[in-house]
Amino acid sequence: MAIIDPIITGLSAGWHHIDASTLEMDRHFDADVVIVGTGAGGGTAAEILTEAGLKVIMIEGGSLKSSSHFDMEERHAYPNLYQQAAAMKTADKGIGIFQGRTVGGSTTVNWTTSIRTPEQTLAFWEQEKSVKGLSSQDLLPWFELMEQRLNIEQWQFEPNRNNGALREGCEKLGWDYTVIKRNVKGCWNTGYCGMGCPVNAKQSMLVTTIPAALDKGATLISRAKVIKLEHKGDQVVGLTAQALTEGLMPTSVNITFSAKHYILSAGAVHTPTILMRSNTPDPHKQLGKTFLHPSLLSGGIFAEQINGHSGAPQSIYSDEFVWRDGATGDLGYKLEVAPVHPVLIASKTIGYGVSHAQLMANFNQMQVTIALIRDGFNQQCPGGQVRLTDTSLALDYPLDKGFWDGARRAFLSMAELQFAAGAKKVLPMHDGLAFLNSWSEAKQAINNADLGLLKTIVASAHVMGGCAMGEDKTLSMVDGFGNSHYLENLSVMDGSVFPTSLGANPQLSIYGIVARNATALAQKLTQTG
Amino acid sequence: MKRRTFITGAFAGTAAIALGVNLYSPSITTSSDDIHHRVLFSVLLPVFLDGALPEVPSHRDIAINRTLDAISQSITHLPIEQQQELMELLELLEGRFGLLLLSGSMTPLLMREPQQLIDMLEFWRNNYLDMLTTAYNGLRELIMASYYACPEHWGNLRYVKPTFLVPNAH
Numbered sequence: 092m093a094i095i096d097p098i099i100t101g102l103s104a105g106w107h108h109i110d111a112s113t114l115e116m117d118r119h120f121d122a123d124v125v126i127v128g129t130g131a132g133g134g135t136a137a138e139i140l141t142e143a144g145l146k147v148i149m150i151e152g153g154s155l156k157s158s159s160h161f162d163m164e165e166r167h168a169y170p171n172l173y174q175q176a177a178a179m180k181t182a183d184k185g186i187g188i189f190q191g192r193t194v195g196g197s198t199t200v201n202w203t204t205s206i207r208t209p210e211q212t213l214a215f216w217e218q219e220k221s222v223k224g225l226s227s228q229d230l231l232p233w234f235e236l237m238e239q240r241l242n243i244e245q246w247q248f249e250p251n252r253n254n255g256a257l258r259e260g261c262e263k264l265g266w267d268y269t270v271i272k273r274n275v276k277g278c279w280n281t282g283y284c285g286m287g288c289p290v291n292a293k294q295s296m297l298v299t300t301i302p303a304a305l306d307k308g309a310t311l312i313s314r315a316k317v318i319k320l321e322h323k324g325d326q327v328v329g330l331t332a333q334a335l336t337e338g339l340m341p342t343s344v345n346i347t348f349s350a351k352h353y354i355l356s357a358g359a360v361h362t363p364t365i366l367m368r369s370n371t372p373d374p375h376k377q378l379g380k381t382f383l384h385p386s387l388l389s390g391g392i393f394a395e396q397i398n399g400h401s402g403a404p405q406s407i408y409s410d411e412f413v414w415r416d417g418a419t420g421d422l423g424y425k426l427e428v429a430p431v432h433p434v435l436i437a438s439k440t441i442g443y444g445v446s447h448a449q450l451m452a453n454f455n456q457m458q459v460t461i462a463l464i465r466d467g468f469n470q471q472c473p474g475g476q477v478r479l480t481d482t483s484l485a486l487d488y489p490l491d492k493g494f495w496d497g498a499r500r501a502f503l504s505m506a507e508l509q510f511a512a513g514a515k516k517v518l519p520m521h522d523g524l525a526f527l528n529s530w531s532e533a534k535q536a537i538n539n540a541d542l543g544l545l546k547t548i549v550a551s552a553h554v555m556g557g558c559a560m561g562e563d564k565t566l567s568m569v570d571g572f573g574n575s576h577y578l579e580n581l582s583v584m585d586g587s588v589f590p591t592s593l594g595a596n597p598q599l600s601i602y603g604i605v606a607r608n609a610t611a612l613a614q615k616l617t618q619t620g
Numbered sequence: 621m622k623r624r625t626f627i628t629g630a631f632a633g634t635a636a637i638a639l640g641v642n643l644y645s646p647s648i649t650t651s652s653d654d655i656h657h658r659v660l661f662s663v664l665l666p667v668f669l670d671g672a673l674p675e676v677p678s679h680r681d682i683a684i685n686r687t688l689d690a691i692s693q694s695i696t697h698l699p700i701e702q703q704q705e706l707m708e709l710l711e712l713l714e715g716r717f718g719l720l721l722l723s724g725s726m727t728p729l730l731m732r733e734p735q736q737l738i739d740m741l742e743f744w745r746n747n748y749l750d751m752l753t754t755a756y757n758g759l760r761e762l763i764m765a766s767y768y769a770c771p772e773h774w775g776n777l778r779y780v781k782p783t784f785l786v787p788n789a790h
Binding site for chain 1: 651667668669670671672690694696697698699700701702741745750752753754757758760761763764765767768769770771774777778779781782783785
């Protein structure tokens with residue numbers, strides 16, 4: 092079946108899009124607002140500000156790819172759509188990080204799970220991080236607005252077997268579980284959200300807010316990497332980007348921008364990096380404090396077909412253990428599943444040779460449960476720190492005893508759940524544990540396992556923090572509306588404003604908070620003319 | 621694999637000084653490097669992919685060559701720093717002194733028996749030095765990802781991607 096590609100249609104209709112890889116000489120652009128990044132934050136802000144009548148330019152480091160390119164193969168999706176070809180890691184290589192790098196950012200490649208910011212997180216921010224005006228009640232209209240805009244609704248179909256096993260395990264054990272809300276419209280239930288939706292059902296920024304902004308005259312510049320902000324006194328006076336090649340390598344072509352207002356929406360890690368490179372004020376050393384929801388994986392082998400590659404990747408989650416000991420108690424973890432695709436599974440499992448080949452031969456019988464650790468709430472897992480290197484950036488993210496204790500509890504919960512759901516064997520993804528044949532065997536083996544760096548597989552798909560919000564300048568870089576504490580015409584609108592991790596998948600939190608903050612900014616900018 | 625990890629670690633550093641050689645030589649990959657790296661990977665692939673590669677010799681050769689192409693492709697997608705780290709490791713594995721540092725033997729990998737190669741990987745995998753575990757993990761991920769990225773290698777998985785879309789239709 093042929094699918095209409097809204098990007099190709101829009102480009103034919105005359106959208107202002109510049110692929111910076113085609114530029115042969117330096118260029119300069121003027122606008123009311125320049126937005127760096129086109130993910131959940133940048134996309135949402137672009138639509139609202141353009142709608143308010145402002146002249147908006149969106150700058151994206153990745154390429155403009157759309158459904159015509161999304162062929163459901165990891166070998167094309169990872170290099171084309173992800174940061175560092177999905178091979179990004181923390182400095183000590185302990186955590187693998189999946190983050191989008193394409194127009195639409197991570198929303199183009201995420202698994203569509205949409206969860207409002209948990210009340211416990213908002214309360215913690217208010218009490219401990221000086222965040223004001225962001226209670227559940229304050230955010231309610233913004234969540235409702237964005238849920239309507241992006242068609243965020245509870246998944247009505249039967250979960251695939253991968254998610255079904257999570258539900259079944261929870262039911263057998265009497266654990267909490269929830270049917271997930273997804274940002275999809277006319278979903279074909281195929282399971283390839285992580286490689287770009289091939290049928291434009293996912294209501295990512297790529298097919299919603301960005302086209303809406305372009306329809307109203309905004310400009311999109313892709314394959315342009317923002318290097319730094321120029322600032323003088325309390326004002327940003329310009330911004331410089333470097334054109335990239337088709338393969339996203341640097342060129343000598345510079346693109347400069349002047350605007351009344353500048354918004355950083357480059358995502359956690361890259362937003363703070365731009366500020367670091369620009370030497371903007373950071374007197375209390377708050378830039379770059381990063382959270383990842385570092386996640387553990389557990390494979391369960393079932394007698395029946397699980398076919399974890401097929402069907403909505405995430406439709407059930409369990410919050411049984413996220414807040415059990417309170418926000419600041421022992422590390423909590425959210426239980427979800429991960430889709431089963433060849434490269435993802437081959438690289439995030441353990442071993443080699445015959446044992447690995449046998450594991451892969453069970454591909455269709457494999458159920459993968461993941462536990463996302465809620466980081467940043469106490470010293471058991473305080474988070475990481477971004478720093479500049481000679482040529483790029485690095486993320487230091489130490490994993491200490493507190494984390495490994497939490498990881499052990501998470502492995503135990505996942506094994507218990509998978510056996511309860513009917514798994515014949517369970518393999519916690521830790522190099523040192525073999526297939527476990529019963530819950531009692533698993534309990535003993537996991538309790539005795541020597542969990543640790545490089546031996547235990549840890550992954551992240553949620554990069555947060557780095558430019559925290561709050562009213563106390565000793566704890567934050569921006570206020571609750573995303574306005575910089577130090578530069579008057581600079582805002583941050585992305586997941587980097589979170590002062591801790593969320594304990595939930597981040598996209599809806601970004602949509603809601605940015606919708607609120609971009610609306611306030613639009614009012615301010617249009618009133619002041 | 622942190623840049624210069626292989627000469628700043630205590631184990632490697634001591635040996636390097638004892639041998640009086642400079643083991644670190646950063647370089648940009650050239651086509652001749654690529655040929656050397658293909659030889660190196662062609663030795664390692666049958667060990668990493670034992671049980672996954674086809675048993676029929678001609679099919680096996682095709683699968684190995686396809687994976688070598690995929691590895692070359694995968695490397696070009698890595699960030700420059702990671703490429704440099706990987707090249708440093710490969711150069712060490714291609715040199716006699718580097719091999720001595722990393723595996724305790726100067727015998728070229730090409731001349732080693734499969735069990736000796738397994739012993740080397742197990743030595744890295746279970747080593748208390750992060751740099752060796754990192755080397756093992758880095759090669760493992762690169763090889764596994766490159767092999768299973770190829771649709772022609774999905775037979776053992778009994779998996780095919782959906783075919784409901786008409787290519788380039790719009």
